[in-house]
Amino acid sequence: MASLSSLFGSFFKKETSVLGIDIGSSAIKIVQIKKKRGRAVLETYGELALGPYANIEVGRAVSLQTEKTIEAVKDILREAKTTTLSCGTALPLSSSLITFITVPPVPEKQLGEVVAIEARKYIPVPLNEVLLDWSVIPKEENYVTEEDSSKTEKQGSDVLVVAIHNEYLNSYQSIMTGAALNPSFYEIEIFSAIRAVVDQGLVTNMIIDFGARSTKLYIVERGILRTAHIINKGSQDITLALSKALSVSVSEAESMKRLFGLKGGPEYKELTEIITVNLDYIFYEANATLLNYQKKYAKNISKVILTGGGVLLKGFTDLAKISFQTDVVYADPFGKLETPAFLAEEFAQAGPEFAVAIGAALRRLGEQQ
Secondary structure (H helix, E strand, O other): OHHHHHHHHHHHOOOOEEEEEEEOOOEEEEEEEEEEOOEEEEEEEEEEEOHHHHOOOOOOOOOOOHHHHHHHHHHHHHHOOOOOOEEEEEEOHHHEEEEEEEEOOOOHHHHHHHHHHHHOOOOOOOHHHEEEEEEEOOOOHHHOOHHHHHHHHHHOEEEEEEEEEHHHHHHHHHHHHHOOOEEEEEEEHHHHHHHHHOOOOOOEEEEEEEOOOOEEEEEEEOOEEEEEEEEOOOHHHHHHHHHHHHOOOHHHHHHHHHHHOOOOOHHHHHHHHHHHHHHHHHHHHHHHHHHHHHHHHOOOOOEEEEEOHHHHOOOHHHHHHHHOOOEEEEOOHHHHOEOOHHHHHHHHHHHHHHHHHHHHHHHHHHOOO
8 A cells, every 4th residue: 555655646746846057167056946826936046166176266167077076066955955856957058069050941840851961061070979959940920021931931941950969968967867866958058048037028138148267148039049159258367367467366366356346446457457358358259249140130139138157247237338339237037036025135146147047947847837
């Protein structure tokens, strides 16, 4: 009777809590949520710097061995007091290749074969070494005339293609297994971030993810990724530049950056100048991406959304508003969750860092429906 009870218990019991896991270049972020009265409710969250696991400073990008990453994941799960093993896991953009292709008009059942053939032109390794996924980009029906529709049918379909090397997947699977976690999916961090910070609607947004190792740019139209670009400069480059120019340790440079940012005043003029030079380069590249998109599609970017721990630098938003002639806002992924009202200010400040983890958790929660 006990075994029968156990069987029916597992059959009808529904897992209510889920985790979103984001293993970044300098820190791990996790978020645990559950569904209550139709709302996603925050249960716990946490962040853990990875630098110390490689015996380097907090804030530095690292490439840890699998065993060390497993140790770090276990530590953050314990510190955040998580209560579930069910999760969704985000993969770094650097682990994938994302491209947009146009395929000729073919019957729907043959589309997958045609996409695979076309994708070979852009993927530099054999297709059996990658996990290939793709999605047809919907047409803008509201704005298409009969003449345009006929022309589009002859041209074929625009397709978003994503390829992830099996080596990266195997590595992440080893980490999840080692930490006793049960992921139902792995997805590129772009799609987690979009889910967490972009609202439904027809407007076009640019997401700037300013991380430790690099800065990622995503242009999203109608909730669909249209452009992805990486700038190989991140927040740790500012720290290293400060360390060298001011002749201080990397740890001291990181502390100065976090404490003063661009708000240090006249006595920290050199600090401000070094930070500004580094950010100007990133904003120049981001503006070039934005302008190229606007020129190609004849559409304006309505909003720039800031994510990643680097955007919390004091004065970052002010400089961004000068650089981009459009609305600039902090990402507010916690706004999609039910959270304690008295911690609203803390969540608003932490939001940019937890966008990817929250996006992964929201997808995992949606799978329970």
